[in-house]
Amino acid sequence: MTAGLRRYLTAPAPPATVAPAVPERCELCSAVIPAEHDHLVDLANRSMPCACRPCHLLFTSADEPPARAAAGAHRFAAVPREHTALPDFALSDLDWTALDVPVRLAFVFVNSSLGQPVALYPSPAGAAESQLPSEVWAKVLARHPYTAQLPPDVLALLLHRSPDGPEAYVVPIDVCYRLVGLVRLHWRGFDGGQEAWTAIDGWLAQVRENATTRVSVGAAHG
Known part of the structure; x- marks a missing residue:
């Protein structure tokens, strides 16, 4: 599981001293992203990289709503936000x-x-x-x-x-x-x-x- 979801899986030990928070970054372009951000599915290795909004949109079909984008068209598929x-x-x-x-x-x-x-x-x-x-x-x-x-x-x-x-x-x-x-x-x-x-x-x-x-x-x- 990638950085954006890994924080739910492990409880980090309390640091001896308070260190500056390391910002999360898009795993495609390295741009800084907020704590609540988009994800992609990497169809090649079944991972879920964190993504900035522009990179996320690159893998969202332009012809269909994001929730109906064809997941098999690229190596990456954009995870939609719909509930x-x-x-x-x-x-x-x-x-x-x-x-x-x-x-x-x-x-x-x-x-x-x-x-x-x-x-x-x-x-x-x-x-x-x-x-x-x-x-x-x-x-x-x-x-x-x-x-x-x-x-x-x-x-x-x-x-x-x-x-x-x-x-x-x-x-x-x-x-x-x-x-x-x-x-x-x-x-x-x-x-x-x-x-x-x-x-x-x-x-x-x-x-x-x-x-x-x-x-x-x-x-x-x-």
Whole structure:
């Protein structure tokens, strides 16, 4: 994981003396970038470099909105900023149980290198891959017209089993890996501890705040 996301994965030891903060830089042109910045997916080595806005725009299709840019056209694909809530996504509690995800959060995206969906969920050791066949996750994505056309590598379907029932969102892939980093950084003991769950709940609140709602009367229920 590159510098922009690495800060979520490791807790640095307190310095003996207060040193000036080292600014983050774009990994393509070395320009200084703010703490909240864009990312690219490097399709050659499956990394996620930090990018300044101009470099990010270089790899965003000029013919389509950023969220629909074709991820396979270049070595780098721009990770969009869009967050979309899918309140009519067909996923019942029984469906969730059948997916056999051991935690309440999971995300699935299409990996262009493999040519198939990959489903992951956060764990204290990092991102853990679902053991269900990719065909199962392909059927999950096909349940909604929006996720059926999900661009590879850069956007993911986020599934959350909340106390009020399952939630579904389409979010940028870097946001998903930020969650993975938060869990790895804060998890303590068997149940994670209050600090971890506070971080997860804060992350979820941010996803909800950033999300626009998309309702499709044509959503499939197969």
